[in-house]
Amino acid sequence: MIIESFRLMKRTRTVFLVLLAFSSILAPTIATATERTFGEIAGAIVRVKVVINPGARTARSLGTERNGSGVVIGKDGLILTIGYLIMESATLEVTSHTGQIAPADFVAYDHQTGFGLLRARGDFDIQPLELGDPSDLKPGAPLFIISSGQFGGVAPVRAVSRRPFVGYWDYLLDSAIYTMPPHREFAGAALVDLDGQLVGVGSLFVGDALRPESRSPGNVFVPVDLLTPILSQMIDTGRSGQKPRPWLGVHATSSQGRLIINSVAPDGPGSEAGLKVGDIIIGVQGRRVSNLEDMFRKVWSQGDAGSHVSLDILPYGSDSLDIKKVVIRSRDRYGWLRINTN
Missing domain, CATH: 2.30.42.10 (PDZ domain)
Incomplete structure (x- = not known):
């Protein structure tokens, strides 16, 4: 099992390091319909810095200062991230790839999907990343993780599994995206396909990405097709509009x-x-x-x-x-x- 995982990681790195080495040549082929370059696609990823409310329920488990990535998805500065970064936030700040810093406002959080939304204030001139359709994403598909932070940047990965993910905090995804090799700056990171479209948002590190109980470290991403039907309601009301499930605590x-x-x-x-x-x-x-x-x-x-x-x-x-x-x-x-x- 370990040998199989190592071989997969090695093949993934080899293929994508070649792609990255020739990124300037390949940029037109991975651009979207609007002919965006890979650099422009990566520029939609921002750093999210969060200070949590005093007395927050999640302060003990998640800390009072949180950092991760976010993806600009709207021309008005709307940013998509993983919800645990920003829930119970007191202040939010985002930093662009050029170093521009802007305060941000909390917009929404949805527990069922795990998505969070915030919006940068002022003139935050970043071209938003297009949402893709990961519904047909199969194991073996080549992808990129793009994130900010000390260990961020662009990382080549492959989708290795589509299966449920269960979190003890009353969280269940029916068809999460599992990727390898693992990426350290996973929180809120963008999972991007070769068309330059966003297909997932980074959630967690796991030790069994390839299959349950296997020794195969990787990451879990929330597929963005879960966002499409609830996005407008989240923007308008701060919630998904779906009936809340019974929570036992x-x-x-x-x-x-x-x-x-x-x-x-x-x-x-x-x-x-x-x-x-x-x-x-x-x-x-x-x-x-x-x-x-x-x-x-x-x-x-x-x-x-x-x-x-x-x-x-x-x-x-x-x-x-x-x-x-x-x-x-x-x-x-x-x-x-x-x-x-x-």
Whole structure:
């Protein structure tokens, strides 16, 4: 498995280093319909610097100062990034590839996709990057990651997998884009195809990009076709307009076939219902759950945020094997976060 991953990384680097070496020659062939050069495409990527609100819910897990990349997608300075960079932000600042610095305003955050939007203030004259269509993107497709930061720049990669991604923070993508080799400046980075169009936004580093449980380090990107149907609503209202899913405020991890609660959101629904770290989730509404994805889908099938959800729990430290039913009134996670929309 390790040898297979290494060979794939080596082939990817070889092919794209050749492309990059002749980028000045190849620029017209990877330009969009508007005949943009590769340099112009890369120029749409900006640095995003964020200071988080005091007392933010995510300050402990994500920090109070966050940095990453963003992609200019609108002529009015609209920037697309990964949402965890900017949610609960107090101040936002963006820096262009030429060094131009501008303050920015929070526009929107969508938990279901993970996308975040901000807008640079003033005259931020950057040609926006066109949105592509990654729906037909297959494993093996050659791509570029473009990012800012100390370890940023342009990196050749390949798409190696299209499959679900599950995050313990109530996050599920049905068809995430997995790439190799890994890129260090992944947060908010642009995934660009050979037509010079944006096909994904960087989210995470993973150790199993090639297939589940493989030793194949890479990155996860959120496909931009998820943005198209919700973009206008996000700009207008700060949210996607989709009905919020029921949120329980518990984070669980899978261990030896069991789902164990490893954190409970303060003042969240699970905390109010008495759930504790170490409790084992056996089922939802009397139906056994096999993994995190299965649990999320069963919880979300109960209705919208505000629905009552019954969890079958084996309490931590219990002397018996009796299963306890805990009824939780779910909430909208957005309302629990301390997001300043001004």
